[in-house]
Amino acid sequence: MNCFHISDHQTSAHLRPLAAAVLLLILASSTLPCARAQEADSASPTQSTVQAAAPIVLSLHEAIARARASEPSYAAAQADSRSASLERSIARAGLLPSAVYHNQGLYTEPNGLQNQAGQGAGAQPSPKFIANNAVREYASQAVINEAFGLAGIAAVHRADAESARAKAELEVARRGLVAAVTGLYYAVEANDNKLAIAQQARAEAADFTSLTQKREQGREAAHADVVKAQLLQQQRDRDLSDASVAAEKSRLELAVLLFPDPRTPFQVAPAGEPTPLATRDAVNEAAAKSNPELKSALAALSISNADVLAARAAYLPDLGLNYTYGIDAPQFAVNGPDHVRNLGYSASVTVDIPVWDWLATEHKVRQSAIRRDLAKVALSATQRRLIARLDEAYSEAAAARDQLASLDASVATAAESLRLTRLRYSDGEASVLEVVDAQGAFVGAANARQDGRIRYQLALADLQTLTGTMQ
Numbered sequence: 001m002n003c004f005h006i007s008d009h010q011t012s013a014h015l016r017p018l019a020a021a022v023l024l025l026i027l028a029s030s031t032l033p034c035a036r037a038q039e040a041d042s043a044s045p046t047q048s049t050v051q052a053a054a055p056i057v058l059s060l061h062e063a064i065a066r067a068r069a070s071e072p073s074y075a076a077a078q079a080d081s082r083s084a085s086l087e088r089s090i091a092r093a094g095l096l097p098s099a100v101y102h103n104q105g106l107y108t109e110p111n112g113l114q115n116q117a118g119q120g121a122g123a124q125p126s127p128k129f130i131a132n133n134a135v136r137e138y139a140s141q142a143v144i145n146e147a148f149g150l151a152g153i154a155a156v157h158r159a160d161a162e163s164a165r166a167k168a169e170l171e172v173a174r175r176g177l178v179a180a181v182t183g184l185y186y187a188v189e190a191n192d193n194k195l196a197i198a199q200q201a202r203a204e205a206a207d208f209t210s211l212t213q214k215r216e217q218g219r220e221a222a223h224a225d226v227v228k229a230q231l232l233q234q235q236r237d238r239d240l241s242d243a244s245v246a247a248e249k250s251r252l253e254l255a256v257l258l259f260p261d262p263r264t265p266f267q268v269a270p271a272g273e274p275t276p277l278a279t280r281d282a283v284n285e286a287a288a289k290s291n292p293e294l295k296s297a298l299a300a301l302s303i304s305n306a307d308v309l310a311a312r313a314a315y316l317p318d319l320g321l322n323y324t325y326g327i328d329a330p331q332f333a334v335n336g337p338d339h340v341r342n343l344g345y346s347a348s349v350t351v352d353i354p355v356w357d358w359l360a361t362e363h364k365v366r367q368s369a370i371r372r373d374l375a376k377v378a379l380s381a382t383q384r385r386l387i388a389r390l391d392e393a394y395s396e397a398a399a400a401r402d403q404l405a406s407l408d409a410s411v412a413t414a415a416e417s418l419r420l421t422r423l424r425y426s427d428g429e430a431s432v433l434e435v436v437d438a439q440g441a442f443v444g445a446a447n448a449r450q451d452g453r454i455r456y457q458l459a460l461a462d463l464q465t466l467t468g469t470m471q
Contacts, residue, residue: 055265058258060185063268066258067181068174077166077173084159084166091159097146097321104139105332108132124330134330141326148320150313158306165299171292175465182461184254189268190454191247197446198236198243204439205233208422212432225432232436239443274456277401278469280394286467287390297375297382304372311368314361320350386466393463400456407449414438414445 108127115126125135209229215221255262329342336342421438424430
């Protein structure tokens with residue numbers, strides 16, 4: 001796009017009126033797109049503007065709520081649960097009578113003969129197809145059907161069990177999503193804190209390098225101290241770079257679950273004091289009441305029992321009822337010729353008694369019994385696994401909780417040791433290696449405290465996931 005500029009000599013008075021009009025037209029047509037482009041550029045936010053926006057501050061519960069709205073596995077579990085509920089309604093409807101309004105018009109080519117099968121006293125043409133009653137036949141009937149059998153009841157039981165299992169699997173998916181978001185959330189917090197520790201350590205190393213250089217200039221320390229301090233500073237620079245990358249990675253991993261654009265700036269809310277650990281009895285009671293994996297295994301056993309019932313239903317008779325009301329006559333009318341009334345009803349009862357199927361039913365019963373035994377084994381394994389996981393999670397949470405105070409004390413001790421060692425080095429009473437060791441001990445203790453805090457938070461989240469106490 002070209003934006004024209006008209007100089008003074010181009011707009012001088014000696015231009016003729018026609019040339020001036022042409023120039024004005026060109027100027028208007030060329031500057032209008034430029035103005036529109038400038039307006040579009042000013043209206044559309046740039047990437048730097050988006051990145052400069054104030055970051056969103058998220059609590060853990062807000063992060064979980066956002067993840068529920070966008071995580072595909074959880075959405076699939078929700079869809080399965082809703083579909084299973086509808087399947088349950090469909091199975092129940094199968095036990096109720098069905099009604100159909102049937103309408104049909106039928107024409108059959110006559111064979112040239114007459115018969116007395118029609119209504120009234122007169123003869124009528126005979127149709128070529130002996131299965132049809134007349135050349136013209138009309139049906140307009142309300143048909144009600146009902147079937148009674150053990151198979152329908154078994155289908156309802158199975159649909160109920162499938163619905164219960166889908167709800168349990170939905171709860172499993174929900175708790176799994178909560179556990180995943182919780183882990184990523186606390187990982188973001190821990191990596192942010194480790195980044196701050198790395199920045200502090202880098203500043204401490206730079207300050208120590210400056211101290212060694214001053215002491216060397218004052219002939220109070222050897223050049224080897226400066227070299228050692230510079231090596232430490234270089235290592236701290238690398239540690240800071242790694243900590244920055246780790247913080248960015250954990251932030252992106254969480255943002256993928258929460259935002260349409262993973263680059264959306266956000267911050268996690270500052271963590272308060274760790275939640276107290278519940279008693280062992282309270283944990284066991286909560287796990288026994290609301291563990292979804294156990295409910296899913298119980299629902300699978302119920303499905304197997306319903307399959308056994310459905311297989312055994314083939315041994316029993318099926319009862320069918322049919323009631324039809326309407327017309328089935330050569331005229332599409334309530335009354336036919338000679339005042340014959342076409343409107344009427346018919347009813348039928350059928351009983352199908354199984355006699356012989358070459359042992360197919362017996363084999364189906366055995367198949368379903370085998371699957372039921374497998375479901376019992378799976379239920380027993382789920383119960384044992386739940387007990388073991390509960391004990392492991394509680395022991396992990398208790399150990400992590402007991403170590404929090406010790407980790408805090410280690411950080412305080414390492415900070416005091418670093419301060420005293422720096423003072424001793426300034427007075428010429430400590431070597432550079434002692435300062436380097438003190439700095440490494442402080443950084444290690446600070447990072448260990450962050451690892452200990454996230455360990456306790458994750459162990460507590462795992463325990464709350466097992467017991468269903470985390471919403």
